Amino acid sequence: MRPLPPTALALRGLKVLILNTVIALGITLFDNHSFGLNLLYSHCIGICIWCYIEGANFFLVDNWQKHVSRLIFIVPVSVVLGYVSGHLLTDLILGTTSFQYWKQTPRMAWGMLFVSLVAGGTICWVFVSREQLAAERQNLEIARRQASEAQLKLLESQLEPHMLFNTLANLRALISLDPARAQTMLDHMIAYLRATLSASRAPAGGTRHTLADEFARLHDYLELMAIRMGPRLQFTLDLPDALRDHPVPPLLLQPLVENSIQHGLEPKVEGGRIRIAASADHGRLTLQVQDTGLGADPTRLQGQATPSPGHGFGLQQVRERLATTFGSEGAMLLVAAPGGGISASVTFPLKT
Amino acid sequence: MTVATALIAEDEPLLAMALQAELARAWPALQVLRTVGDGASAVQAALELAPQVLFFDIRMPGLSGLDAALELAELWPPAHAPHQPFPALVFVTAYDQYAVQAFEAQAMDYLLKPVQAARLQKTMSKLQQALIEPARTAPETIANPVTDATLEATLHQLRGLLEHNARVTGNGMSTPPALPRLQVLQASVGQQIHMVAVSEVLVFEAADKYLRVLTADREYLLRTPLKDLLTQLDPDEFWQIHRGTVVRASAIAVVHRDDAGKLSLTLRERHDKLPVSRLYAHRFKAM
Numbered sequence: 144m145r146p147l148p149p150t151a152l153a154l155r156g157l158k159v160l161i162l163n164t165v166i167a168l169g170i171t172l173f174d175n176h177s178f179g180l181n182l183l184y185s186h187c188i189g190i191c192i193w194c195y196i197e198g199a200n201f202f203l204v205d206n207w208q209k210h211v212s213r214l215i216f217i218v219p220v221s222v223v224l225g226y227v228s229g230h231l232l233t234d235l236i237l238g239t240t241s242f243q244y245w246k247q248t249p250r251m252a253w254g255m256l257f258v259s260l261v262a263g264g265t266i267c268w269v270f271v272s273r274e275q276l277a278a279e280r281q282n283l284e285i286a287r288r289q290a291s292e293a294q295l296k297l298l299e300s301q302l303e304p305h306m307l308f309n310t311l312a313n314l315r316a317l318i319s320l321d322p323a324r325a326q327t328m329l330d331h332m333i334a335y336l337r338a339t340l341s342a343s344r345a346p347a348g349g350t351r352h353t354l355a356d357e358f359a360r361l362h363d364y365l366e367l368m369a370i371r372m373g374p375r376l377q378f379t380l381d382l383p384d385a386l387r388d389h390p391v392p393p394l395l396l397q398p399l400v401e402n403s404i405q406h407g408l409e410p411k412v413e414g415g416r417i418r419i420a421a422s423a424d425h426g427r428l429t430l431q432v433q434d435t436g437l438g439a440d441p442t443r444l445q446g447q448a449t450p451s452p453g454h455g456f457g458l459q460q461v462r463e464r465l466a467t468t469f470g471s472e473g474a475m476l477l478v479a480a481p482g483g484g485i486s487a488s489v490t491f492p493l494k495t
Numbered sequence: 496m497t498v499a500t501a502l503i504a505e506d507e508p509l510l511a512m513a514l515q516a517e518l519a520r521a522w523p524a525l526q527v528l529r530t531v532g533d534g535a536s537a538v539q540a541a542l543e544l545a546p547q548v549l550f551f552d553i554r555m556p557g558l559s560g561l562d563a564a565l566e567l568a569e570l571w572p573p574a575h576a577p578h579q580p581f582p583a584l585v586f587v588t589a590y591d592q593y594a595v596q597a598f599e600a601q602a603m604d605y606l607l608k609p610v611q612a613a614r615l616q617k618t619m620s621k622l623q624q625a626l627i628e629p630a631r632t633a634p635e636t637i638a639n640p641v642t643d644a645t646l647e648a649t650l651h652q653l654r655g656l657l658e659h660n661a662r663v664t665g666n667g668m669s670t671p672p673a674l675p676r677l678q679v680l681q682a683s684v685g686q687q688i689h690m691v692a693v694s695e696v697l698v699f700e701a702a703d704k705y706l707r708v709l710t711a712d713r714e715y716l717l718r719t720p721l722k723d724l725l726t727q728l729d730p731d732e733f734w735q736i737h738r739g740t741v742v743r744a745s746a747i748a749v750v751h752r753d754d755a756g757k758l759s760l761t762l763r764e765r766h767d768k769l770p771v772s773r774l775y776a777h778r779f780k781a782m
Contacts, residue, residue, distance in 0.1 A: 304589075304590040305554070305589055305590045305591070307590070308589040308590040308607075308608060308609075309507065309510075309589040309590075309608065311609065312507075312510055312513070312589060312608035312609035312610075313507060313509045313510060315513070315609040316509040316510055316512060316513030316609070317509060319513075319516070320509070320512065320513070320516075370509065371507045371509070371510075372506070372507065373507065373508035373509070374508075375506070375532075409506075409556060410556045410557070411556055412532075412533045412535065412536075412556045412557045414556075
C-alpha cells in the first residue's frame with residue numbers, strides 16, 4: 144500500500160480513539176464494571192485492532208482498488224488478534240489477569256469479541272468506502288484533465304504545421320495546373336478540417352458519429368495525402384453496408400492512418416498501399432488499418448520511449464479513447480507484417 | 496545571361512512541378528536537368544549530371560535533403576567533369592522554423608513552400624551572382640581543383656547547420672542542459688552486462704541498429720544511437736570523423752591522404768583504417 148501521510152494517519156487514530164470511547168460508554172450502560180475500566184479495555188483493544196489492520200494493510204494491500212477484498216480476511220483476523228492483545232495489554236497495565244474473566248463470564252467475553260468484530264468491521268468499511276470515493280473523485284478529475292489535454296493534442300497533431308503547409312502548397316500548385324482538381328482538393332480539405340475541429344471540440348460521445356462518417360473523413364484525409372504523394376500512395380477503404388450506421392467515437396482511426404502514412408509510407412522511397420477495413424464477428428467490431436510501409440521498430444511503436452510529436456502520441460490516444468469508451472472491452476493490436484508494413488486493428492463490442 | 500543547369504529533388508510531384516514552373520518564369524535560362532523524388536536518387540543524379548544548382552527538399556523519403564547534401568559533398572569528385580565546382584544548394588521546406596533559423600545563420604539559401612515568386616527572384620539573383628562570380632575568377636579555381644572553394648564553403652555551411660540541428664533537436668527546443676559526461680558504458684553480452692569504462696574506448700562506430708564500441712582488445716555492441724551518446728562525450732576527448740564514427744583523439748597515430756585528397760586515419764592500438772569524412776577533414780591540418 145502507498146504509505147499514508149502522517150496527518151491522515153493521525154486523523155484515523157483520532158477517529159479510532161473517539162469510537163473506543165463511545166464503545167466504552169455503551170458497555171458501561173449495561174455492565175457493572177466502572178466506566179474507567181471499560182474505557183481502558185476499550186482503548187487497549189481498539190488501538191491493538193487498529194494497529195493490526197493498519198499493519199496488514201501496509202504489508203498486504205498494494206492497491207486499494209484491486210485488493211479491497213483482502214479486507215475480508217484482514218479485518219476478522221486483526222480483530223481477534225487485537226482483542227487478545229488488548230486484553231494482555233490491559234493485564235500488563237493493571238497487573239491483573241483476564242483469564243478469570245473468561246472463566247467467570249464467558250458469555251460476556253464472547254459478547255465483547257462480537258462487539259469488537261462489529262465495530263472493527265464497521266469502521267473499516269466506513270474508511271474504505273470513503274477513501275474509495277475520494278480516489279474515484281480524483282481519478283475522474285485526472286481523466287477529465289487528460290481528456291481535455293488529448294483534445295488539444297488531437298487538434299495539434301491533425302493540424303501539424305508541416306502537413307498543413309505542404310497541403311496548402313500542393314493546393315496552390317493545383318490552382319494553376321488543374322483548377323477542377325484544386326477545387327476537389329479544397330473540398331476534401333474543408334471536410335477534413337471541419338471534422339478535426341469538431342472532433343476536438345465535441346464532448347466525448349456527444350454527437351452521433353457513424354462508421355460511414357468515419358470512413359468519409361478518412362477518405363478526405365487519404366485523398367489529400369494521395370494528391371500530395373502522387374502515385375506513391377494507393378489506398379482502399381472497405382466498409383460493409385451493414386456496418387455503415389454503426390456509431391463509433393469520432394476520428395478514432397485517424398491517428399492510426401496518420402501513423403501509417405507518416406512513419407510507414409511517406410519515408411519509404413517507393414511508397415505503398417494502405418487499406419482500411421471494418422468487419423463484424425461474434426458481436427465484436429474490428430477496424431483495421433494495414434499498410435505496406437517501412438514497418439517500425441516495435442519499441443518505437445509502443446510509443447513510450449519517444450514522446451516527440453507524432454511519435455507514439457497517436458497510439459496512446461487511440462488506446463485511451465478505447466479505454467474510456469469501452470473499458471476493458473476495447474482492444475488495440477499492432478502487428479508487424481512479415482513482408483514489411485504494420486497492421487493496426489481495434490476491436491470493441493458491436494452494440495453500444 | 497548564361498545557361499545554367501539545375502536539379503530538383505522533391506518527393507511531392509505537384510510541388511516539384513510547381514517549383515519547375517516558377518523557376519521557368521523567374522529564370523528562363525535555367526535548365527532543369529531532372530526531377531527526382533528521394534534523397535538517394537538526388538545524390539546519384541547530381542553526380543551523374545553535375546548541375547550548377549540543387550533544389551533539395553528537406554523532408555524526403557530515404558535520405559533527407561540535408562543528408563543527401565552531405566553525402567554528395569562526400570562523393571563529389573575533386574576534379575569533377577573536369578573542373579566543375581560543387582553545385583549551389585537551395586533547400587526547400589514547407590515548415591520548419593528551426594531549419595529556417597539555421598539556414599539564415601548559415602547564409603545558405605532556402606525556400607519556403609509554397610514558393611513565392613518574389614522570394615524566388617531573390618534566390619535567383621543570389622544564385623546568378625554566385626554562378627557568375629566563380630566564372631570570372633575561374634583561373635584560380637582551375638589551378639587548384641582540390642581545394643574547391645564552393646565545396647569548402649558548402650561544407651562549412653553544412654557543418655554549421657548540423658551543429659545547429661544537434662543543438663535544437665538535442666533536447667527539445669533550446670540549448671539542452673549540459674549532460675553529465677559518461678563514465679561507464681553498459682553493454683550486454685549474452686546474459687551478462689559488461690561495464691566498459693569510457694576511458695578505455697578507442698572508437699564508436701555506428702553499424703545498422705547497433706553501435707560498435709571498440710577498445711584496445713575487445714568489441715561491444717550497444718543499442719544506443721551514436722547521436723544520443725555524442726552529447727555525453729567530451730568533444731575534446733572524442734572527435735567525430737565521419738557520420739557514423741567517433742574516435743578518441745589521443746589514440747590517433749597517423750592521418751593519411753590519398754591521391755584523390757581523401758583522408759583516413761589509423762590508431763595506435765588497433766589496425767583498422769578509418770575514413771575521415773570531408774565534413775570533418777578540417778580538423779586535420781598540420782600545425
